[in-house]
Amino acid sequence: MDLTPFKSIVDQYETIFFDAFGVLKNHQGFIPGIEKTFDYLDQKGINYFILTNDASRGPSELAQSYQDKGLKHITIDKIVSSGMLAREYLKFKVKSGTIAYLGTFRSAHYIETLGLDTLSIAHMDLTTQSKDVSALVFLDDEGFDWHHDLNKAVNLLRLTNIPAIVSNTDLSYPMDQKEVNIAVGGIANMVESVVDKKFIRFGKPDAQMFIFAHEHSVALGGTADKNKILMVGDTLTTDIIGGNKFGLDTMLVLTGNTLPKHAAMQIETSGIVPTYLSEDAVIN
Amino acid sequence: MDLTPFKSIVDQYETIFFDAFGVLKNHQGFIPGIEKTFDYLDQKGINYFILTNDASRGPSELAQSYQDKGLKHITIDKIVSSGMLAREYLKFKVKSGTIAYLGTFRSAHYIETLGLDTLSIAHMDLTTQSKDVSALVFLDDEGFDWHHDLNKAVNLLRLTNIPAIVSNTDLSYPMDQKEVNIAVGGIANMVESVVDKKFIRFGKPDAQMFIFAHEHSVALGGTADKNKILMVGDTLTTDIIGGNKFGLDTMLVLTGNTLPKHAAMQIETSGIVPTYLSEDAVIN
Amino acid sequence: MDLTPFKSIVDQYETIFFDAFGVLKNHQGFIPGIEKTFDYLDQKGINYFILTNDASRGPSELAQSYQDKGLKHITIDKIVSSGMLAREYLKFKVKSGTIAYLGTFRSAHYIETLGLDTLSIAHMDLTTQSKDVSALVFLDDEGFDWHHDLNKAVNLLRLTNIPAIVSNTDLSYPMDQKEVNIAVGGIANMVESVVDKKFIRFGKPDAQMFIFAHEHSVALGGTADKNKILMVGDTLTTDIIGGNKFGLDTMLVLTGNTLPKHAAMQIETSGIVPTYLSEDAVIN
Amino acid sequence: MDLTPFKSIVDQYETIFFDAFGVLKNHQGFIPGIEKTFDYLDQKGINYFILTNDASRGPSELAQSYQDKGLKHITIDKIVSSGMLAREYLKFKVKSGTIAYLGTFRSAHYIETLGLDTLSIAHMDLTTQSKDVSALVFLDDEGFDWHHDLNKAVNLLRLTNIPAIVSNTDLSYPMDQKEVNIAVGGIANMVESVVDKKFIRFGKPDAQMFIFAHEHSVALGGTADKNKILMVGDTLTTDIIGGNKFGLDTMLVLTGNTLPKHAAMQIETSGIVPTYLSEDAVIN
Secondary structure, three states: OOEOOHHHHHOOOOEEEEEOEOOOEEOOEEOOOHHHHHHHHHHHOOEEEEEEOOOOOOHHHHHHHHHHOOOOOOOHHHEEEHHHHHHHHHHHHOOOOEEEEEOOHHHHHHHHOOOOEEEEHHHOOHHHHHHHEEEEEEOOOOOOOHHHHHHHHHHHHHHOOOOEEEOOOOOEEEOOOOOEEEOHHHHHHHHHHHHOOOOEEOOOOOHHHHHHHHHHHHHOOOOOOHHHEEEEEOOHHHHHHHHHHHOOEEEEEOOOOOOHHHHHHHHHHHOOOOOEEEOOOOOO | OOEOOHHHHHOOOOEEEEEOEOOOEEOOEEOOOHHHHHHHHHHHOOEEEEEEOOOOOOHHHHHHHHHHOOOOOOOHHHEEEHHHHHHHHHHHHOOOOEEEEEOOHHHHHHHHOOOOEEEEHHHOOHHHHHHHEEEEEEOOOOOOOHHHHHHHHHHHHHHOOOOEEEOOOOOEEEOOOOOEEEOHHHHHHHHHHHHOOOOEEOOOOOHHHHHHHHHHHHHOOOOOOHHHEEEEEOOHHHHHHHHHHHOOEEEEEOOOOOOHHHHHHHHHHHOOOOOEEEOOOOOO | OOEOOHHHHHOOOOEEEEEOEOOOEEOOEEOOOHHHHHHHHHHHOOEEEEEEOOOOOOHHHHHHHHHHOOOOOOOHHHEEEHHHHHHHHHHHHOOOOEEEEEOOHHHHHHHHOOOOEEEEHHHOOHHHHHHHEEEEEEOOOOOOOHHHHHHHHHHHHHHOOOOEEEOOOOOEEEOOOOOEEEOHHHHHHHHHHHHOOOOEEOOOOOHHHHHHHHHHHHHOOOOOOHHHEEEEEOOHHHHHHHHHHHOOEEEEEOOOOOOHHHHHHHHHHHOOOOOEEEOOOOOO | OOEOOHHHHHOOOOEEEEEOEOOOEEOOEEOOOHHHHHHHHHHHOOEEEEEEOOOOOOHHHHHHHHHHOOOOOOOHHHEEEHHHHHHHHHHHHOOOOEEEEEOOHHHHHHHHOOOOEEEEHHHOOHHHHHHHEEEEEEOOOOOOOHHHHHHHHHHHHHHOOOOEEEOOOOOEEEOOOOOEEEOHHHHHHHHHHHHOOOOEEOOOOOHHHHHHHHHHHHHOOOOOOHHHEEEEEOOHHHHHHHHHHHOOEEEEEOOOOOOHHHHHHHHHHHOOOOOEEEOOOOOO
16 A cells, blocks of 8 residues: 555545544654644644544643643644543433542543532442442543452442443553553453443444544534545554544554554555555644 | 333433334234334324344335335334445445445345445356455345355455445344344354454444434434433343433333343343333333 | 252262352351261262362462361362462473562462562563563462553563463452452453453363363372263353363352352353252252 | 474474474475475374364374375374364263254264264254254354254254354365365354354364373373473464463464464564474475
């Protein structure tokens, strides 16, 4: 599969969906020159959104973190996160009771804006408080004691019959050039297999993430025509297969999970074929 | 969980999504009295749609089959099938080439309305024709020789790098009171594990099915408010978990897959909790 | 399936394999009267062995724990544990280097009797020490910081290409009448899915556990004839399917994982059929 | 990983276990020169056995097929097949009734030598005969009509509670240089997922296959010392991981499933590490 410079095809599209990690940034910070991509898109009147499996904080804080690091283009309305889908689920399906959660206070704060009570598993008394809990949400891999509180989560789900919501499907996330951390999606898989119940998951590659982004984009005046939308990502099994299934054109970039030397073989053996293969998402 | 008669709660909703098999009909034909449900809904101005994992024919033929058997309420605009999603995928993602398929001519006919060429795996010459094929679609468990043609499908997917689309996720379907048949979703899983590539699947419980139904309903003037939509189904792992995840209220009925004596235990052990449990979907 | 008292069939066998938890003991201690079973077996000259998924300590300490609580019949030669299989693997496959482990010092002590160096992940410096590590062993869910050290284990396996050995396949173990804890087998599954490599597992229902017990029994003068050996367990998916596959007669008892009210349905839906169903393993 | 000629290390071992397809032969016939390997082993007094996932016929016919093609060294006592394990299971666990099977008459003939009645699913009347069936065995992918008879097998397993035995775990087997066929192991996986019961499987990489070979070898006077046994195979996920887990040294050869250009990356990403990597198993 030949390399196609992003610039050579971007003008065919009216809206671009970007994955965040591995496309806009890596463990060292922003991909050099990525701000010029957004200058170009703004100048051409092409819409863009960031689709990210992240529930560690709300969209305003996610946008703020881009702003703080100097990427002024990424405002709150550009953010579509798996945490937003989890919050949406809770809004429709949980009308009362307390939302127990695994994560930091910061991650729970975004849930609280629904007007629901939240309670960290870390601070929960299983004997007296489990009867008031109406859902358990996996938000972040931090903010609790894994040993003590994951066992508590297992027993909460065995003693009650409440839904368990996983607000980030990723198994791991990069820490630095060499190391990764287990993500909350990996933790949730373990708890699910131990309690042997069905959890509800939000995040790429699930279609719901793309549909949510599409509705969000259309509501802000973007095109409804899927032929005019491109998904740009660094991972075949989330960004590319998800974008393909939703009917979008897709571009795999080589600045993240997919190593240049492995790209051709991974496309061949997985059967997940992007519309384009590109070195990066930079437009100089 | 107490039984809630459908009639006692139906007026709270503006739109009802029904599963077909096990809710409206079983192996003996329509559930007795089900036509009165639709008389009632029409009279009250409540919208309704049939969400079915079926790609063996197009929506007009599916509607016709209800009409032929006397359920005049079910017209083509009431049908939302997994086959419609698969066709939508092909419309956006496959612009040229031939669509190879496993299924009957009837199932392929609905794909051909896109203007794409189709070719049954049963009539395909692997050596000369595989280079022209741009996708493989699993449509129906009939219309081909399983031994000969499933091996041909495996080798088509090994020799090329085309997407494989599964247009019905069901593993089996009922034949009569005692027997079931392997469905095309079960066949596709076998082929996927043998070729070790990632297939694209359409059908409940995937969110895309519910979103497609929702958009279809809204386009026809139905409510956009998820709080005003109820999903009625007979299977926890498809209808109920899918409806729940999309944010709808859900009702499990006991006229199909879920036996009355097992319902409570299955809800408890699966953690998939419907909003209501009801004997049937009949409104007398 | 009718209930068969253990006493009514036990004389047909020359050797009995017992699962430990749920058969000999539960969260409250020994099943009342279980010592009489062993008096009876000793009197009749019937051999017996305890097959347990446990690598938290060596067989001498496991036997000692029975002795300390008053069951004098259970001596070290009666113990067959999954930890013994893991140690056997290391003996044959790891000739040099350091064995990194997740578990307590006590669990590692049994490995050290091989003459190999061991190093707790909790005390390991990834940068300087990972090059000396020749295997990673999951021994126990205690003895390390889950958050910090599981992430360290993930990165050790990403940075090196050493085998990962799981010495207990169980996902959870009971704490008291209501609560369970995540077992090291559940933890290992999470780490395996995050690093996406193949781990090597030891424990029921794997055939190797039964073969090891059989060889151990024969070496001590027991019968080699599988028709004369009975496996007694409380769990269909480990004890019973494993015993069946190895060619033994099997007895499911209702003093542990399988509730009396669910037994018939679980046998029916799983297709795992014990030779006998019995209330307990007590011989009065 | 450097290439190690087989000849340079073979003298360290007293017994060699060989995989068949991809090691001794490929779609074109025997690997050129492989007969010299067996001349050498015979001359040095090194034992050897063929471990093959095959239940399409008994060991005498398997050996005969080697003899007929000119490899006189491979006599019946050299053969260890997954079909032999399945037959062993039936010998111990099924004392009466009829064994239903999927496969050819030839494959069933080997089962009949146990003195049990067999009945091809293809000739079975589900209504009148299912009550006499005491087990279902998957023997071969030929000898029955896939569409008609796999549906019959599904319903047999739904209507009765008999064990289902899979006597070959392979998902596919090679037909010629380009094409493969779905194997009976792949078919069995589909039936298992449709009926949602637990099947019993025999074949590499399961430990039972290696233990059976080991016992067979020792019974014929071979060494019991695992350090003196080498497993030679072409597939990491069956031959190598299975041999490793059983405690043997292992050698991956590049004449079959593992392409030379992929070997290093597959070892790295799978974490399955052979003791040696070799071009082939030929000793000139």
